[in-house]
Every structure is written in C-alpha cells, then in structure tokens.
Amino acid sequence: MSITASAITKTFGRHTALAGVNFHAPSGKLVGLLGPSGSGKTTLLRILAGIEFADTGSGAVHFGDEEVTSVPAGKRGVGFVFQQYALFRHMTVFENVAFGLRVQEKRKRPTDAEVAARVRELLQLVQLDGLETRFPSQLSGGQRQRVALARALAVKPQVLLLDEPFGALDARVRKELRRWLRQFHDEINLTTVFVTHDQDEALEIADEIVIMNQARVEQTGTPQEIYDRPATPFVHQFLGDVNRLRAGPRWTSLLDVAGDAPSAAPDGFLYLRPHDIEVARFGDGRAGVPAVLVRSHTAGPQARLTFDVIDTGERVEAVLSRSGLAQLELKENAFALLRLRKSSFSPLPRSDFSTQINHPEHG
Amino acid sequence: MASAPITSLSARPETPFARRPLHVTQDSIWVKWILVAGALLFLGVFLLLPLAAVFTEALRRGAAAYFASFTDPDAIAAIKLTVTAAGLAVPANLVFGIAAAWAVTKFTFPGKSVLITLIDLPFAVSPVIAGLIFVLVFGAQGWYGRYLEAGSPWLPWLQHWLIAQDFKIIFAVPGIVLATMFITVPFVARELIALMQSQEHDEEMAAVTLGAGGWQIFRRVTLPNIKWALFYGVILCNARAMGEFGAVSVVSGHIRGETNTLPLHVEILYNEYNFVAAFAVASLLAILAMVTLALKSIVEWRHAVSRCVGAS
Numbered sequence: 001m002s003i004t005a006s007a008i009t010k011t012f013g014r015h016t017a018l019a020g021v022n023f024h025a026p027s028g029k030l031v032g033l034l035g036p037s038g039s040g041k042t043t044l045l046r047i048l049a050g051i052e053f054a055d056t057g058s059g060a061v062h063f064g065d066e067e068v069t070s071v072p073a074g075k076r077g078v079g080f081v082f083q084q085y086a087l088f089r090h091m092t093v094f095e096n097v098a099f100g101l102r103v104q105e106k107r108k109r110p111t112d113a114e115v116a117a118r119v120r121e122l123l124q125l126v127q128l129d130g131l132e133t134r135f136p137s138q139l140s141g142g143q144r145q146r147v148a149l150a151r152a153l154a155v156k157p158q159v160l161l162l163d164e165p166f167g168a169l170d171a172r173v174r175k176e177l178r179r180w181l182r183q184f185h186d187e188i189n190l191t192t193v194f195v196t197h198d199q200d201e202a203l204e205i206a207d208e209i210v211i212m213n214q215a216r217v218e219q220t221g222t223p224q225e226i227y228d229r230p231a232t233p234f235v236h237q238f239l240g241d242v243n244r245l246r247a248g249p250r251w252t253s254l255l256d257v258a259g260d261a262p263s264a265a266p267d268g269f270l271y272l273r274p275h276d277i278e279v280a281r282f283g284d285g286r287a288g289v290p291a292v293l294v295r296s297h298t299a300g301p302q303a304r305l306t307f308d309v310i311d312t313g314e315r316v317e318a319v320l321s322r323s324g325l326a327q328l329e330l331k332e333n334a335f336a337l338l339r340l341r342k343s344s345f346s347p348l349p350r351s352d353f354s355t356q357i358n359h360p361e362h363g
Numbered sequence: 364m365a366s367a368p369i370t371s372l373s374a375r376p377e378t379p380f381a382r383r384p385l386h387v388t389q390d391s392i393w394v395k396w397i398l399v400a401g402a403l404l405f406l407g408v409f410l411l412l413p414l415a416a417v418f419t420e421a422l423r424r425g426a427a428a429y430f431a432s433f434t435d436p437d438a439i440a441a442i443k444l445t446v447t448a449a450g451l452a453v454p455a456n457l458v459f460g461i462a463a464a465w466a467v468t469k470f471t472f473p474g475k476s477v478l479i480t481l482i483d484l485p486f487a488v489s490p491v492i493a494g495l496i497f498v499l500v501f502g503a504q505g506w507y508g509r510y511l512e513a514g515s516p517w518l519p520w521l522q523h524w525l526i527a528q529d530f531k532i533i534f535a536v537p538g539i540v541l542a543t544m545f546i547t548v549p550f551v552a553r554e555l556i557a558l559m560q561s562q563e564h565d566e567e568m569a570a571v572t573l574g575a576g577g578w579q580i581f582r583r584v585t586l587p588n589i590k591w592a593l594f595y596g597v598i599l600c601n602a603r604a605m606g607e608f609g610a611v612s613v614v615s616g617h618i619r620g621e622t623n624t625l626p627l628h629v630e631i632l633y634n635e636y637n638f639v640a641a642f643a644v645a646s647l648l649a650i651l652a653m654v655t656l657a658l659k660s661i662v663e664w665r666h667a668v669s670r671c672v673g674a675s
Contacts, residue, residue: 054381074574100573
C-alpha cells in the first residue's frame with residue numbers, strides 16, 4: 001500500500017510546522033523521513049497516522065487509491081510505534097500485544113484462543129517468545145521497541161509508521177537494531193515510514209529518504225542519490241561533515257576534466273566533503289592550494305586533519321587513511337597542498353540543483 | 364580568548380573555598396538531638412496526648428458505658444446521617460474529580476485556569492462562610508425560599524412538587540449533603556490533576572492508533588495508571604466528609620436524631636456535660652482518622668512500588 005500526502009500545511013498557533021509538503025512512499029518500501037529537530041518530520045508522520053490532521057482545506061492523504069485525509073487513526077489501519085514506545089505499563093507483554101485485538105468491535109473481535117495464537121506468532125516474529133508474562137519495566141530498551149512493533153502489527157495495519165525508532169537506545173544497540181529492522185522490513189514487506197534525525201541511520205537502512213528542513217521538503221531520493229547529489233546547501237551540510245568554502249578559480253581550476261569540477265551551490269559557496277580533499281606534500285611540483293596543518297586527530301579508523309588555507313584563512317577538514325598520513329610525514333604547523341579528488345564528483349552537472357529542489361509555493 | 368574562563372575555573376580548587384568540609388549538611392550532634400527532641404515533643408503534646416485523652420475519657424466508666432454510648436438512638440441516627448452524607452458526597456466528588464482532571468489535563472479550553480483555581484476554593488473559604496452561603500441561597504429567606512413563595516415561578520410544576528413534598532434543603536439532610544460535597548470538592552480532583560499532568564499521554568495515543576474507543580481507553584489504559592492516586596483522593600475525601608464540622612454545623616439546625624452528624628453529636632453531648640458519651644463518639648472519629656492514615660500509608664507505598672515498576 002503506497003502512501004501519498006500532497007500539499008500538507010499544518011500550523012500550531014503562529015508556528016508553521018509544515019508548509020505545503022508533498023510526500024510519497026512507494027508500496028513495500030522503507031522510507032526515512034530525515035531532518036533536524038523542529039523540521040516538521042514528526043508532525044508529518046502524525047498526519048500520515050491520523051493522530052494529527054492537516055489544516056482544513058490544505059491537501060490530502062491517500063493510502064493507495066483510498067483517500068484517508070479525515071479518517072481518524074483508529075480506523076486508518078496504521079501501525080504506529082512511538083518514540084518512547086508508549087507501552088501500557090500495567091500490562092504484560094502478552095496483554096500489550098493483544099490490546100489491539102481485544103478492543104475491536106464485538107462482531108470482529110477474535111476469540112481468546114485466536115488472540116493467543118496471533119500474539120504468539122507476533123512475538124516469534126520479533127524474537128521475543130518466552131517473555132509473554134514480563135512487564136515493560138522488566139525489558140531492555142531494544143526488547144521494548146520490539147514489543148511496540150509487535151503490538152502495532154497485531155491489528156494487521158496497511159502501513160507501519162515509526163517515530164524515531166532508535167532514539168531511546170544506546171549507540172551499540174541502535175546499530176544492531178537498525179540492521180534488524182531492515183531485515184524485518186524485508187520479511188514483512190509492509191510500506192514503512194520512519195522518522196529520524198540521524199543521517200547515518202537513514203542512509204544505511206532506507207530505500208528512499210525524504211529530507212526535511214523548516215517545514216519543507218528539501219530533497220527526495222535514494223540514499224545514494226542524496227549523498228552524491230545533494231540538492232541544496234542544507235542537505236549538503238546535514239549529511240555529515242562538509243567544508244563550506246568561497247567559490248573561486250582556486251579550487252575549480254584544480255581539476256582538468258571540466259565536467260568533474262564542482263560548481264558553486266545556489267548560495268555561492270562550494271560544499272566539499274572531507275574525503276573529497278586530497279592532501280599532498282608541499283612542493284611536489286603539482287598545482288594545489290597551500291595550507292597549514294592546524295590539528296591532526298588520529299584516534300579512530302581514519303585521520304582527521306584540520307587545515308588553514310594560507311591566502312584566505314578558511315578552515316578545511318580532510319580525512320585520509322592513517323597509513324596515508326604516515327607516508328606524508330605531515331606534522332602539525334607544517335605546510336601542505338590541498339587538491340580535489342576527481343572521483344568524488346557526480347557526473348551530473350550541478351546546475352541541476354534548481355530542478356531537484358522541492359519548494360512548493362503556498363498561499 | 365575563549366580559553367580565559369576555563370583557566371579561571373580550573374584554578375578554583377586551589378582557593379580556600381575548596382577546603383571546606385565535604386558534608387555540608389553535617390551539623391553538630393547537639394543540633395541534631397535538639398531538633399529531633401523538639402519535633403517529638405511537639406508531636407506528643409499536640410497529637411498523641413489528645414488522642415490518648417480521647418480514649419481515656421471515653422473508657423473512664425468502663426467498657427459497658429463506652430459501648431452504651433453507641434446504642435443511644437440519637438447516636439445511631441448521627442452515625443447513619445454521617446455515613447449517608449459521605450456516601451453521597453464521595454461518589455459525587457469521585458465523578459467530578461475524574462471529569463475535571465480529564466478535562467484539565469487532556470484538553471485546552473478557555474477558562475481552564477479559572478476551573479483549576481475554583482477547584483481549590485473550598486480550601487480557601489472558611490467552612491462557616493461556605494455554610495452561610497448555602498443558607499443564603501437555599502434557606503427559607505434565601506433564593507430557594509423566594510422561589511417557593513413566588514406567584515408566577517419559573518417551572519411551576521417543580522414549585523408544586525417541591526411544596527407538595529415539603530422539600531427542605533437547609534436544616535435538613537439535603538443541605539448537609541450539599542455542604543459536605545462543597546467542602547470535599549478538591550480532594551480527588553487535586554490528586555488526579557497532579558498525577559495526570561506529570562504523565563505523558565502517549566499510552567492513550569497508542570491506544571487510539573490501535574483502534575480503542577474513548578471508554579475503552581479510559582477503562583483499560585487511563586484508569587489503571589491513576590488508580591492509586593484515585594484511591595488516595597477518595598480516602599482523604601471520605602475522612603473529611605465524615606469529619607466536617609463548620610459548614611455542616613451552619614446548615615444543620617442541630618435537630619437531634621434528624622440533622623446531627625457525628626461531629627455535631629459530639630459537640631451536643633459535650634455541652635451537656637455527658638463526657639463519657641462525647642468522648643466515646645469522638646473516639647469513633649479518631650479511629651476513622653487512624654484507619655485513614657493507615658490506608659493512606661499503604662496506598663503511598665503501593666503507589667511508589669507501582670511507579671518504580673512502571674518507570675521506563
């Protein structure tokens with residue numbers, strides 16, 4: 001079941017949470033709604049769920065061909081997992097998962113035996129069999145999340161919506177669980193939308209990413225497209241570390257293949273990722289931008305180097321392998337030449353920016 | 364430079380300031396014992412001594428005289444009336460308390476802060492004044508009296524019916540129930556509002572997405588989460604309803620065997636120098652207070668346990 005939301009506007013008092021947002025999740029895909037806090041991503045998810053409703057007269061929500069704009073959450077057929085899971089504290093795991101079945105209308109309500117069978121099946125699916133009699137407080141964060149998932153799936157939803165599914169977990173469990181969620185999604189094959197502010201998370205597991213900022217959608221695409229061809233300065237900065245440099249021939253003339261040269265973003269700056277920058281020994285005979293190594297940070301798989309460009313004073317970050325750094329024999333306060341790595345740039349000309357930006361007008 | 368404040372911070376441990384004792388709350392042993400003794404002495408003189416006095420005086424002429432005080436028809440009537448008043452006031456305030464707490468914590472509406480303030484009104488107003496207000500509104504010379512005597516009243520059938528029944532509010536049971544209800548309004552509502560404001564609404568929201576209706580959400584999700592606070596509010600409400608003196612005294616009229624509650628009955632017996640009976644009846648109220656305190660402690664303990672278990 002695909003999800004389509006068109007021209008959604010939502011205001012809370014004077015605050016605009018969503019300004020004419022368009023959203024589409026293709027059937028069976030895992031879609032990440034990515035953005036900083038306050039960008040409107042959770043509000044959009046809640047509108048998809050029917051917990052919130054868009055401002056009257058502003059756009060529509062469709063599940064497949066069916067319009068559900070004003071259908072409330074309970075009748076929309078959504079499975080919703082809350083950020084803090086919102087498990088019923090006073091109920092066991094079994095009763096939590098069974099809740100959605102037990103509150104159904106009398107004529108549709110399954111018998112106790114059917115409920116028990118369905119709950120067992122779901123707990124097996126999320127690998128929690130044997131924990132039926134535990135209370136939520138007796139579970140780890142990851143287990144609670146899976147109970148919430150099983151509870152949401154009990155009512156056989158058409159779509160699954162997850163609000164910051166890994167937000168309440170510690171770093172190690174997060175990584176494990178997101179891989180698990182990706183596998184899980186492939187097993188159940190249900191259209192799933194999850195909200196996150198963590199770009200690594202979205203890039204790793206989503207089929208499609210929708211990047212939001214300040215109540216608008218900045219860019220939509222596969223993780224690869226978004227990472228390689230950020231449509232706006234915001235997306236560029238949001239997807240990990242980036243150097244923001246004044247555009248000029250200093251950088252663009254460094255590459256001989258014309259199509260590969262980066263051109264300035266609409267705001268007149270060049271956005272270069274640390275791994276786009278090649279570091280060379282000073283005076284190796286080739287062209288480059290002279291810079292001073294200010295700091296080198298080598299605790300980790302890669303060395304992170306901070307340079308000051310000599311003629312502009314701009315600060316540039318570069319990463320290279322630790323063996324690469326050892327070969328350069330570069331010490332702090334030493335001179336170096338900075339160049340651009342050819343392979344880093346997408347073959348698409350960057351003038352495509354304007355057509356990729358999704359900024360619907362409102363009014 | 365940004366590094367300047369950091370240097371001054373790190374220099375701080377070397378100042379004499381840092382050499383103060385670690386336990387800042389450590390006072391001398393004398394201060395500790397004087398405070399403890401003072402608190403115990405106060406408790407003994409103002410709480411335990413009067414409690415002991417009630418039971419000593421009640422049992423002065425032996426157990427037979429003590430129990431005889433309760434078989435007196437007036438005493439039985441007073442017990443019945445007290446139980447009736449509490450039995451009506453407590454459920455009414457239970458319903459009102461839940462409704463008010465639900466409205467205040469789940470919705471925003473104009474006049475919400477006024478409602479919260481009004482809930483506390485009975486705590487702010489002297490009970491005697493509260494009683495007088497009821498006399499002014501419902502007394503023979505008040506609005507109610509004027510309504511009964513009006514020539515062309517609003518809802519004439521109601522006037523007929525009230526006159527035919529000889530329905531009196533002041534100096535009758537309805538007035539006592541009304542005054543008791545008014546005095547006990549805050550207990551349940553305040554407990555619930557405090558608890559429900561501290562709780563997230565996520566569980567209710569989750570129940571909504573799972574297709575539960577309003578009543579199902581209340582019964583299966585909200586009520587289990589507030590039950591201890593609710594019970595706590597109810598026992599405090601009940602204790603106050605049975606013990607209320609001032610407001611009830613004003614509206615009661617002190618008709619023996621008819622409009623006397625237990626506290627009013629104690630007063631009458633005492634004024635008649637019937638000390639054994641007065642203290643015997645008073646001991647009933649004292650026992651009620653002790654039972655309430657015991658229940659309250661149990662509930663507080665249970666509530667703490669359920670909160671620990673429920674904490675996520």
